[in-house]
Amino acid sequence: xxxxxxxxxxxxxQMGNDKxxxxxxxxxxxxMYWYKQDSxxxxxxxxxxxxxxxxINETVPNRFSPKSPDKAxxxxxxxxxxxGDSAVYFCASSLGLAGGLAETQxxxxxxxxxxx
Amino acid sequence: KNEVEQSPQNLTAQEGEFITINCSYSxxxxxxxxxxxxxxxxxxxxxxxxxxxxxxxxxIATINIQEKHSSLHITASHPRDSAVYICAVRSSxxxxxxxxxxxxxxxxxQP
Numbered sequence: 001x002x003x004x005x006x007x008x009x010x011x012x013x014q015m016g017n018d019k020x021x022x023x024x025x026x027x028x029x030x031x032m033y034w035y036k037q038d039s040x041x042x043x044x045x046x047x048x049x050x051x052x053x054x055x056i057n058e059t060v061p062n063r064f065s066p067k068s069p070d071k072a073x074x075x076x077x078x079x080x081x082x083x084g085d086s087a088v089y090f091c092a093s094s095l096g097l098a099g100g101l102a103e104t105q106x107x108x109x110x111x112x113x114x115x116x
Numbered sequence: 117k118n119e120v121e122q123s124p125q126n127l128t129a130q131e132g133e134f135i136t137i138n139c140s141y142s143x144x145x146x147x148x149x150x151x152x153x154x155x156x157x158x159x160x161x162x163x164x165x166x167x168x169x170x171x172x173x174x175x176i177a178t179i180n181i182q183e184k185h186s187s188l189h190i191t192a193s194h195p196r197d198s199a200v201y202i203c204a205v206r207s208s209x210x211x212x213x214x215x216x217x218x219x220x221x222x223x224x225x226q227p
Contacts, residue, residue, distance in 0.1 A: 041200060042217065042219055042220075043217040045215060103164070104149075104161045105161060105215070106161065107160070110157050110158070110159075
């Protein structure tokens with residue numbers, strides 16, 4: 001009954017490969033997010049979707065493409081992986097935009113990506 | 117310079133001590149979050165506040181909007197409180213619900 005789940009938990013791959021990370025939430029939330037945590041443990045938002053619509057798209061390489069098949073899922077596809085993509089990627093969800101009010105975000109366990 | 121600054125970066129305390137972690141920010145915000153990241157990597161939301169003070173068990177969070185400052189206090193600290201504590205603000209301009217994170221405070225509570 002995990003609230004926000006991510007697969008895989010660990011991903012080790014070669015430079016140049018294409019990989020996907022999946023995220024699912026069973027909280028009935030409308031908004032989902034992808035964050036990247038670098039080696040210095042600094043978290044930064046990458047994308048956010050609300051009801052399958054992209055609402056936040058930070059300056060990330062266009063090798064990163066989020067896809068939301070439905071509001072319970074937000075997947076992250078990465079093309080032509082580079083060494084600098086090694087990081088922990090966290091998915092999160094929140095109830096919704098709620099008229100602009102701030103909301104608690106619920107985080108997944110993270111996916112540790114290592115590019116060799 | 118980060119828009120969200122935390123201090124201290126590292127903190128070691130003895131079990132039972134009262135702990136304070138500070139967060140200062142330079143942008144207009146609509147809310148501030150305190151998050152806890154366990155040694156295993158999982159992130160848990162502790163508080164979300166936009167004014168005043170909130171308390172949950174041994175944890176207390178305060179915010180002063182005028183001074184753009186928030187503090188997280190832990191009373192009667194315990195080794196299980198050892199974690200990274202992260203302050204994040206929701207900017208009041210731009211995209212809704214965008215969080216800007218501080219660099220975190222690594223807390224180690226020794227028995």
